[in-house]
Amino acid sequence: MANNIGPVENHRSREGGAIVYPVYSRRSKGLSVGINLFPDRKVCSFDCPYCEVFPFTSDIRFSLTVMKEALHSALAEAAAQDIPVRDICFSGNGEPTLSSHFREALKAAAQIRDQTVPEADLVVITNGTGLLDDSTRTFLQEAALSSGKFNIWLKLDAGTPGWYEKIDRAAVPFDTLIEHIRSFTALAPVTIQTMICAVNGKEPPPEEAAAWVGLVRELAGCDGNTVQSNNNAAGIRAVQIYGKARPAPEDPLAEALPQATLEERAELLRPFLDPAIRVDIFP
Ligand code: SF4
Numbered sequence: 001m002a003n004n005i006g007p008v009e010n011h012r013s014r015e016g017g018a019i020v021y022p023v024y025s026r027r028s029k030g031l032s033v034g035i036n037l038f039p040d041r042k043v044c045s046f047d048c049p050y051c052e053v054f055p056f057t058s059d060i061r062f063s064l065t066v067m068k069e070a071l072h073s074a075l076a077e078a079a080a081q082d083i084p085v086r087d088i089c090f091s092g093n094g095e096p097t098l099s100s101h102f103r104e105a106l107k108a109a110a111q112i113r114d115q116t117v118p119e120a121d122l123v124v125i126t127n128g129t130g131l132l133d134d135s136t137r138t139f140l141q142e143a144a145l146s147s148g149k150f151n152i153w154l155k156l157d158a159g160t161p162g163w164y165e166k167i168d169r170a171a172v173p174f175d176t177l178i179e180h181i182r183s184f185t186a187l188a189p190v191t192i193q194t195m196i197c198a199v200n201g202k203e204p205p206p207e208e209a210a211a212w213v214g215l216v217r218e219l220a221g222c223d224g225n226t227v228q229s230n231n232n233a234a235g236i237r238a239v240q241i242y243g244k245a246r247p248a249p250e251d252p253l254a255e256a257l258p259q260a261t262l263e264e265r266a267e268l269l270r271p272f273l274d275p276a277i278r279v280d281i282f283p
Contacts, residue, residue: 017060020070022078031085032123033074035109036092037062037099044094045129047169048157050197050254052246053093062101068108075116087121087151088113097130103139110143110150120149125193127155129172131180144188151237154181154190156219158204159212166199167254178215185219189237192216196262197244198255209265217272236277241266243283259283 017039023032039060042053071088078085088109090096099105106124113122124143130136143150158164161174170177184190194212196204220236244256262281270279 016056017058018070019060019062019067020074022074030087031078031083033071033078033085033088034092035067035071035088035090035096035105037090037096037101037105038093042093043098044127045098045170045172046095046127046155048167048195048254049169049199049250050167050195050244050248051250052248054249056093062099062105064101064104064108067105068112071109071112072116075112085117085120087123088117089123089125091123091125095127095129096124097126097133097136097140102136106143113149118149121151122147122149123151123153125153125155127168127170128177128181128184129170131184132172132176137180137184141184141188144190152188152190153193153240155194156181156192156212156216157195158208159210159215160205160208163204163208166202167195167197167204182219185235187234189234190219191238191240192219192236193240193242194265195242195244196257196265198257200253201255203257203261209268212265213269213272216269220273220277222272236273238277239266239269239273239279241279241281243281245283256283 019036019039021034021036023034024030039058039062041057042055044051075085090102090106090109096102106122110122113120124140126140130140140152144152155168157167158174164170164174216236216239221234241262243259243262244254248254259281262283266279266281273279
């Protein structure tokens with residue numbers, strides 16, 4: 001398999017049915033080998049207006065055998081080109097925990113990672129709705145606690161139900177989702193990912209920033225105005241704030257906001273977290 005690994009960000013191959021797609025990731029600051037559990041169509045429990053997955057269908061079905069071969073091939077290609085692999089990342093065309101192959105695929109990827117690139121992280125990017133399912137929550141919790149090289153990047157775009165309805169357009173009620181996220185982060189660590197953009201010409205309302213900061217502080221284990229140390233066994237490992245940087249099929253419904261808006265949000269949060277918890281922006 002020729003992976004054409006190059007210094008570009010390119011996610012489009014996953015809409016062409018790719019199960020494994022190496023990309024340069026601004027999040028990981030290096031090569032991220034993506035695993036796509038949905039090569040045939042987008043499957044997600046959110047309907048974010050900024051979502052960059054363009055409508056597509058293909059006849060390709062997910063195959064664990066193909067995934068393992070393609071992953072070995074991508075890692076071999078990276079090694080041949082002397083390119084460090086930062087992570088193997090479950091993302092792709094939707095919410096990975098919705099796939100019936102999720103667990104077996106994650107276990108297989110973990111095994112290949114351990115054998116081939118043990119320094120690389122294993123990452124699951126999730127909108128958190130999988131936490132509503134007991135067995136998925138337990139599986140993720142055990143995985144997160146098993147190794148510091150396993151990371152859950154959890155979407156938290158909103159601190160209020162009103163903005164959540166606009167920016168995530170999810171069927172799951174805000175309070176229900178947050179309750180499950182609270183329970184999870186009390187026991188296992190996550191990295192928070194937040195998209196900040198305008199929707200339908202409107203920025204997040206003024207009350208949104210304060211509510212979001214309060215929620216992240218709570219999930220990080222902060223109490224009142226005190227700053228607490230990060231417990232790596234639970235809570236929050238890092239916060240990543242994103243701007244809208246790529247085209248989306250619903251453009252211009254969602255629009256990028258100035259970098260200063262992202263930086264303001266980060267500045268609002270940083271004083272309340274232990275300095276060990278990085279708050280980075282990706283405009
Ligand atoms: S959670 Fe991710 S895949 Fe799902 S709609 Fe939102 S951006 Fe798209």
